[in-house]
Amino acid sequence: MWTSFKKSMNRLSPVQIIIGYYFLAVSVSTLLLSLPIATKPGIRWTFIDALFTAVSAVSVTGLTVINVVDTFSTPGIFIFMFVLQFGGIGVMTLGTFLWIIMGKRIGLKERQLIMADQNQTQLSGLVKLMIQLIKIIVIIELIGAIVLGLYFLNYFSDWNQAFLHGLFLSVSATTNAGFDITGQSMIPYKDDYFIQFITILLLILGAIGFPVLIEMKEFLSNRARVYKFRFSLFSKITSVTFFGFIIGGALFIYLLEMNEFLKGKPWHESFFYSLFMSSNTRSAGLTTMNVSDFSEPTQLLMSFMMFIGASPSSTGGGIRTTTFAIMILFLWNFAKGSRSIKVFEREICDEDIYKATAVMLMGVILCIVSIFIMTITEDFPLTQIIFEVCSAFGTVGMSFGITPDLSTVGKIIDMTLMFIGRVGIVSFLFIIGRREKTDNYHYPKERIIIG
Amino acid sequence: MWTSFKKSMNRLSPVQIIIGYYFLAVSVSTLLLSLPIATKPGIRWTFIDALFTAVSAVSVTGLTVINVVDTFSTPGIFIFMFVLQFGGIGVMTLGTFLWIIMGKRIGLKERQLIMADQNQTQLSGLVKLMIQLIKIIVIIELIGAIVLGLYFLNYFSDWNQAFLHGLFLSVSATTNAGFDITGQSMIPYKDDYFIQFITILLLILGAIGFPVLIEMKEFLSNRARVYKFRFSLFSKITSVTFFGFIIGGALFIYLLEMNEFLKGKPWHESFFYSLFMSSNTRSAGLTTMNVSDFSEPTQLLMSFMMFIGASPSSTGGGIRTTTFAIMILFLWNFAKGSRSIKVFEREICDEDIYKATAVMLMGVILCIVSIFIMTITEDFPLTQIIFEVCSAFGTVGMSFGITPDLSTVGKIIDMTLMFIGRVGIVSFLFIIGRREKTDNYHYPKERIIIG
Numbered sequence: 001m002w003t004s005f006k007k008s009m010n011r012l013s014p015v016q017i018i019i020g021y022y023f024l025a026v027s028v029s030t031l032l033l034s035l036p037i038a039t040k041p042g043i044r045w046t047f048i049d050a051l052f053t054a055v056s057a058v059s060v061t062g063l064t065v066i067n068v069v070d071t072f073s074t075p076g077i078f079i080f081m082f083v084l085q086f087g088g089i090g091v092m093t094l095g096t097f098l099w100i101i102m103g104k105r106i107g108l109k110e111r112q113l114i115m116a117d118q119n120q121t122q123l124s125g126l127v128k129l130m131i132q133l134i135k136i137i138v139i140i141e142l143i144g145a146i147v148l149g150l151y152f153l154n155y156f157s158d159w160n161q162a163f164l165h166g167l168f169l170s171v172s173a174t175t176n177a178g179f180d181i182t183g184q185s186m187i188p189y190k191d192d193y194f195i196q197f198i199t200i201l202l203l204i205l206g207a208i209g210f211p212v213l214i215e216m217k218e219f220l221s222n223r224a225r226v227y228k229f230r231f232s233l234f235s236k237i238t239s240v241t242f243f244g245f246i247i248g249g250a251l252f253i254y255l256l257e258m259n260e261f262l263k264g265k266p267w268h269e270s271f272f273y274s275l276f277m278s279s280n281t282r283s284a285g286l287t288t289m290n291v292s293d294f295s296e297p298t299q300l301l302m303s304f305m306m307f308i309g310a311s312p313s314s315t316g317g318g319i320r321t322t323t324f325a326i327m328i329l330f331l332w333n334f335a336k337g338s339r340s341i342k343v344f345e346r347e348i349c350d351e352d353i354y355k356a357t358a359v360m361l362m363g364v365i366l367c368i369v370s371i372f373i374m375t376i377t378e379d380f381p382l383t384q385i386i387f388e389v390c391s392a393f394g395t396v397g398m399s400f401g402i403t404p405d406l407s408t409v410g411k412i413i414d415m416t417l418m419f420i421g422r423v424g425i426v427s428f429l430f431i432i433g434r435r436e437k438t439d440n441y442h443y444p445k446e447r448i449i450i451g
Numbered sequence: 452m453w454t455s456f457k458k459s460m461n462r463l464s465p466v467q468i469i470i471g472y473y474f475l476a477v478s479v480s481t482l483l484l485s486l487p488i489a490t491k492p493g494i495r496w497t498f499i500d501a502l503f504t505a506v507s508a509v510s511v512t513g514l515t516v517i518n519v520v521d522t523f524s525t526p527g528i529f530i531f532m533f534v535l536q537f538g539g540i541g542v543m544t545l546g547t548f549l550w551i552i553m554g555k556r557i558g559l560k561e562r563q564l565i566m567a568d569q570n571q572t573q574l575s576g577l578v579k580l581m582i583q584l585i586k587i588i589v590i591i592e593l594i595g596a597i598v599l600g601l602y603f604l605n606y607f608s609d610w611n612q613a614f615l616h617g618l619f620l621s622v623s624a625t626t627n628a629g630f631d632i633t634g635q636s637m638i639p640y641k642d643d644y645f646i647q648f649i650t651i652l653l654l655i656l657g658a659i660g661f662p663v664l665i666e667m668k669e670f671l672s673n674r675a676r677v678y679k680f681r682f683s684l685f686s687k688i689t690s691v692t693f694f695g696f697i698i699g700g701a702l703f704i705y706l707l708e709m710n711e712f713l714k715g716k717p718w719h720e721s722f723f724y725s726l727f728m729s730s731n732t733r734s735a736g737l738t739t740m741n742v743s744d745f746s747e748p749t750q751l752l753m754s755f756m757m758f759i760g761a762s763p764s765s766t767g768g769g770i771r772t773t774t775f776a777i778m779i780l781f782l783w784n785f786a787k788g789s790r791s792i793k794v795f796e797r798e799i800c801d802e803d804i805y806k807a808t809a810v811m812l813m814g815v816i817l818c819i820v821s822i823f824i825m826t827i828t829e830d831f832p833l834t835q836i837i838f839e840v841c842s843a844f845g846t847v848g849m850s851f852g853i854t855p856d857l858s859t860v861g862k863i864i865d866m867t868l869m870f871i872g873r874v875g876i877v878s879f880l881f882i883i884g885r886r887e888k889t890d891n892y893h894y895p896k897e898r899i900i901i902g
């Protein structure tokens with residue numbers, strides 16, 4: 001069975017599988033969301049809006065041209081939450097899965113990233129792993145839903161309403177989709193630190209990356225120290241970068257806004273505004289205030305943070321934490337005149353440096369070109385366009401609220417960015433590049449002057 | 452003599468020599484421009500303004516907080532032109548010179564970049580080469596001055612005035628300094644295509660890079676085909692990119708503005724506006740119109756073009772043409788799944804790909820951080836700040852005219868960018884990085900997930 005599976009993997013490349021899955025998920029979602037039962041009576045939407053909503057949902061971005069609560073019926077909301085799983089869990093597990101296979105394919109002999117199953121490179125092991133991943137996310141979502149549902153009884157007298165809100169917020173936060181059924185994101189809970197705290201917890205679990213979750217699980221189940229457990233280099237790098245961005249981002253937002261938006265607010269309000277908004281630039285995109293109330297430097301800082309995005313193999317997008325970390329380490333080492341990047345007592349492979357370079361470069365080009373085109377087609381200030389583009393690429397979904405008013409070109413750019421942000425640039429590069437046979441000819445090398 | 456020179460080169464690194472030269476040139480220039488004889492009666496300027504002018508002149512940027520013609524006396528203008536040579540020729544020849552030495556130092560066995568002198572790696576050969584380089588530029592400047600001076604008799608009845616304007620424009624264009632003594636750049640000559648054509652010719656000769664000039668000279672003196680001449684890979688890459696940007700830029704400016712600024716203008720006017728403005732984003736920074744009259748997309752396009760800048764070892768700045776070319780080729784090859792970059796029947800060294808990556812990355816970080824800080828300290832629209840930052844980094848010197856109104860922080864950022872843009876990021880990285888011994892220990896390599 002493994003052999004025949006491997007054969008079909010060779011015919012369909014892993015990247016083609018991810019892309020195929022994504023397009024299938026978007027098509028099915030567009031259909032599902034267009035079902036008459038999904039929408040409230042009297043709602044008619046255009047194809048581009050239904051498509052946009054499906055793309056935004058499958059890419060768990062949360063940019064939206066409609067108001068979820070005014071558009072969808074209660075069954076529609078359940079369908080919608082189901083669709084979020086396509087993107088949130090689907091692309092994520094598929095990504096992790098394929099990463100392992102590709103790791104195998106390139107003949108990687110080093111310790112495998114995920115140690116959960118010694119037989120993981122066998123198909124049965126991989127399927128087991130995927131089921132485990134899906135289980136973890138669903139359990140997180142359910143626990144979140146119960147805690148939030150119970151707590152929402154403070155807001156809603158109706159148990160159904162309370163638990164619907166609890167479930168939706170939990171799913172929206174864990175999948176980092178960032179959609180809301182309040183009609184105004186998390187602004188109604190801007191003074192409720194408990195809800196904010198739970199939301200931050202859930203979105204971190206979704207955006208920190210699956211391998212980290214699995215390793216955490218193994219670490220905790222090995223508390224008796226049956227064997228020596230070591231976190232993978234990947235988990236260490238991505239976690240440090242991830243939390244570095246949350247904490248550093250919160251600090252910067254506070255410093256930039258303490259005499260602006262946060263002026264005169266008590267410390268706990270300032271603290272939660274900064275922390276919540278910073279955490280949500282990782283990928284979730286929920287907000288407790290209007291980003292337009294922040295000053296321009298903060299909006300640009302948040303754009304930059306959204307561009308970086310979340311961990312690979314997570315529910316997030318952007319160029320990803322590891323790409324950013326490797327590039328900074330590379331630059332640091334280059335300035336020191338050192339050749340090899342040493343971090344956490346390991347060395348980074350040249351292969352991964354090349355990959356990170358390509359991802360960073362492509363990400364920058366993609367966003368700059370998108371911003372450039374939007375300045376031609378859209379009539380919004382540059383800062384808002386930059387924010388919108390970074391938000392789509394990072395599958396974050398924060399916005400100045402300009403999304404519904406974008407031209408069709410603008411909406412197509414948004415959708416393209418959400419797609420690329422979600423499947424990741426490495427996969428995207430493999431789509432646009434024509435595969436060539438390995439070259440077996442060489443020219444003489446010649447040095448040139450750089451910079 | 453060569454041995455003792457080599458010894459002193461080992462004590463002072465090439466980069467330290469360039470930086471030392473730059474600071475010396477700025478100090479001397481600040482002093483010279485502060486001489487009472489240099490300024491018109493009644494002019495008193497602050498230290499920061501004198502320093503800013505010196506930095507802008509030595510880095511041949513042309514951003515200015517003063518009006519040259521209102522500030523300097525006629526002797527002052529001659530001193531000023533002399534200062535431009537410090538930066539234009541000084542940094543350039545020193546750069547070329549050191550590149551050859553560094554090439555030697557890293558044990559480069561390949562065909563030397565510049566074939567003019569077989570003994571070039573001997574001190575006498577190098578000195579000969581530098582003198583040759585200086586000669587070439589001075590001859591270009593003089594021919595330009597004579598042609599323009601004679602032509603300016605159409606504008607000025609006074610021979611002194613005509614030749615002063617001719618000499619200044621020739622020096623300003625050839626060194627790509629972009630300063631003017633008209634008080635409003637090239638706007639007075641916006642309908643004079645002859646002046647614009649000569650100016651474009653001169654600025655190209657200054658910004659195309661010294662090695663290209665030397666090779667051109669050799670190529671022309673070898674027309675009898677005494678031996679088989681081959682242009683270096685460097686010359687080919689930089690020339691193609693350089694002219695690609697000029698032509699592509701002109702085309703884009705035309706397309707973006709044909710229904711805006713160029714609307715209703717005859718084809719020859721449109722042609723020259725597009726071509727002149729595009730050519731000047733390479734490095735010279737002279738303008739035949741106010742950039743504020745262009746639409747926002749064009750302003751952003753020009754910012755991008757200025758960020759790229761001119762050839763290495765030229766009078767220009769930015770990340771340089773070769774960096775951009777290598778990055779695009781790298782991305783293209785990565786997408787194709789190919790390992791080695793083949794271009795013009797040669798292959799690019801890994802070393803140079805690493806360098807280009809570092810330069811690109813550092814350039815992006817530098818400009819983003821500068822823009823970010825300026826949005827905090829300055830009260831100008833984002834587009835104007837982006838334009839100003841890219842203009843300083845590319846040592847281009849075009850501006851919305853906001854330079855004199857920048858805060859001191861803004862002026863310091865401008866000066867820093869002009870400095871880094873001029874000496875080049877590779878040199879800059881070597882300043883900020885602490886040199887370490889080659890590491891002779893290694894950790895195991897471990898793969899991580901990227902993008």
Ligand SMILES: [K+]
Pocket residue numbers: 060061062176177178283284285395396397
């Ligand atoms: K999101």
Ligand SMILES: [K+]
Pocket residue numbers: 511512513627628629734735736846847848
């Ligand atoms: K200039």
